Amino acid sequence: MNRLSPIALISFCLVCVTVGAMLAGDAIVGLAPDQARQVFEARKALCENLAVQYSLLAASGQVTIIQTAMQALVERNSDLLSAALQAADGQPLVVAGPHAQHWVQPAGQQSTLNHIQVPIYKGTIRWGTLQLSFRTQHSSWEETFVLGAWPRFVALVAVLGFFGYFIFMRRTLRQMDPSQVIPPRVKSALDSLTDGVVMLDTSGAVVLANETFCRLTERPLPSLLGKSLSRVEWVQAQGTPLAVVYTHPWERAIDQKLPQHGCRLGYWTQEKILRTFSVTSTPILDDRSALRGVLASFHDVTEVDRANAQLRDAIVQLEQSRTQVLSQNQMLEQTNETLQTEIEQRKRVQEEREELNRKLVETSRRVGMADVASTVLHNVGNVLTSVNVSVDVVISTLKQAPIGDVGSVATMLQSHSHDLAVFLSEDPQGKQIPSYLAMLAEAVSQNSALVEQELGDLSRNVEHIRQVVSRQVDLARPGGLILEPVHFRDLIEQALAINRPALDSCACEIVQEYGNLPDGMTDRHQVIQILVNLISNAKNAMSIADGRPRRLTLFLGPATNRPGFIRFQVMDTGVGISREHLSLIFTQGFTTRPEGHGIGLHSAALAAKSMGGTLQAQSDGEGRGATFIFDLPLESVEVPA
Secondary structure, eight states: OOOOOHHHHHHHHHHHHHHHHHHHHHHHHOOSOOHHHHHHHHHHHHHHHHHHHHHHHHHTTOHHHHHHHHHHHHHHOTTEEEEEEEETTSOEEEEESSHHHHOOOOGGGOOOSSEEEEEEEETTEEEEEEEEEEOOOOOOHHHHHTSOHHHHHHHHHHHHHHHHHHHHHHHHHHHHOHHHHSOHHHHHHHHHOSSEEEEEOTTSBEEEEOHHHHHHHTOOHHHHTTSBGGGSOEEOTTSOBOOTTOOOHHHHHHHHOSOEEEEEEEEEOTTSOEEEEEEEEEEEEOTTOOEEEEEEEEEEOHHHHHHHHHHHHHHHHHHHHHHHHHHHHHHHHHHHHHHHHHHHHHHHHHHHHHHHHHHHHHHHHHHHHHHHHHHHHHHHHHHHHHHHHHHHHHHHHHHHSOHHHHHHHHHHHHHTSTTHHHHHHTSHHHHHHHHHHHHHHHHHHHHHHHHHHHHHHHHHHHHHHHHHHHHHHHTTSTTOOOOEEEOHHHHHHHHHHHHHHHHHHTTOEEEEEEOOOOOEEEOHHHHHHHHHHHHHHHHHHHHTOTTSOOEEEEEEEEOTTSTTEEEEEEEEOSSOOOHHHHTTTTSTTOOSSTTOOSOHHHHHHHHHHHTTOEEEEEOSSTTSOEEEEEEEEOOBOOOOO
16 A cells, blocks of 8 residues: 655644644633533523513413413423422422423522523512423534534634645645756756666655656656655565665665665566666765765666576586586497497397398298188188088989989880880870879979079089189289179179078078169179178077077168268177177187187178278177178169160
8 A cells, every 4th residue: 555645644744733723722712612601591591581571471460371381382392391480489380391300409599501590570579480491411422523513613624724735735845846956957867867866865765866766666756755765665686575674775875974886676566577776875975074865876787687597597507418418428438338249239130130030021921821811711611501502402403303213114115115005095004104204394394493593503603702712812912803883782682692591591581671772883702702791690690599580681772871882781680799899890810609710700891991891890789689881882883784
């Protein structure tokens, strides 16, 4: 909180002196009016007027009128408690109010402020006495100090006197300002100095300050004049508060009458910025060596101290760096001694590494060949199941053909070759030969069609096996994809046909949901192989799920969330996939079946990626089935029927 300015403080002191003089004058000569005396005189005058009126009425015998008037007077006047008119012998003639309760006879027949009595004469003879009892006055502090005329007068004099003294002192001090009597050239010279200059009197109060000091301390000159320079909020050069017993340099110059050089002081600005000053205090002596004042100069060394601090830090860091360099040089010498040994060791290690790399390349080649072989064998194994079923069907069909019965019929016809017409028309066995031959021709035709169909499937499966082997080798080279126009429905139907015998063997229900799709370009055998793997895995998952309905759902349509893609979807009601296995399902070698190898899904995912598509797995958990989603980019093309 800022302290009062010297002008305001002097004005306040003058007001206090003026008010004190008024109170002393009142105490000595009674300047203030006596309010109690005024009240007593007013009440006495009222009682005398009433005594004159009541004496006239009493002389004419109008006692009733006196009673009425007196009673009305007591009721209307709140300060009047009671009234009574007594005869000369003391007998009451008229009474208004509880007079006996409130009236107290004054000593010596003299009236008081609350009990006033006036004698009534008839001629020269005392006829009676009028007595009035008034309420005791208790003045509150508000009535005494606020409503009272004298306190209000004193308060008005104090307020007006303060403002009057303040204005007068400002004008007076303005005329007495030392800066006003200094020649303009000298004042301009002081203000042009880059250092702050302050002139002090013998008590250390500011007599004059230049503009530089006012700017550095952010204080106007009027607030500094007459104020002790030591009262400014100085701190140490580091920003910490000064000691309680600290002696400022200008105070030492006053005490010792010797200049004080190079003293450091700090000052916090309003923006909380620490300024550092180098203070020089020089005593001002007259011709008789008497002290007349002190001239203090303040040189702003904030930037210099900051630069010195940075320089000291840099020197410390440089010394630390030098120590580190020496230490590192010693370590480098030790390292150089061991470097030759390490170089020789690295040469030996390099030779061993080259030999190991050669062996690793050979092993990698063999592992790659084994990986290709295992993938081919896995994919071929899926198709061989269908091939074996087709071969079994052909063999079973050939075994069921009635070839032996044809030989018996031929023998019978040869034995009756001389009477063949009679044998065929009259003999009971001969009559059955034509119908038997017709039935045999129909059976042979059906078996031939079945064998032809199975041989066709067998041929396609063998061709697919050949393509699997060929494509697996092609995929090992850049540009291994072979694109051709296809009907996408034919691809999923062919994959289903390869797995259908195995699906029928486990009584699996097959649901086919095919949408309308345009034909497109893709690698036929890669897509078929992926779908064969997915359908085969679905069959295996459902075959070990006991007590659950076995239903395989195949979906083919556009990928609604991926424009420009078609979607193959294989859903089963098998054992499902646990949450922790979903992220590992396409990893090579990972499998949940005891007889599995972890090859099929890994190779299928790689094939889908090579064609620009994706293969994903979804499952709600164990026992809730699984869904595999195979998305392929669609490149529309017309395929001849």
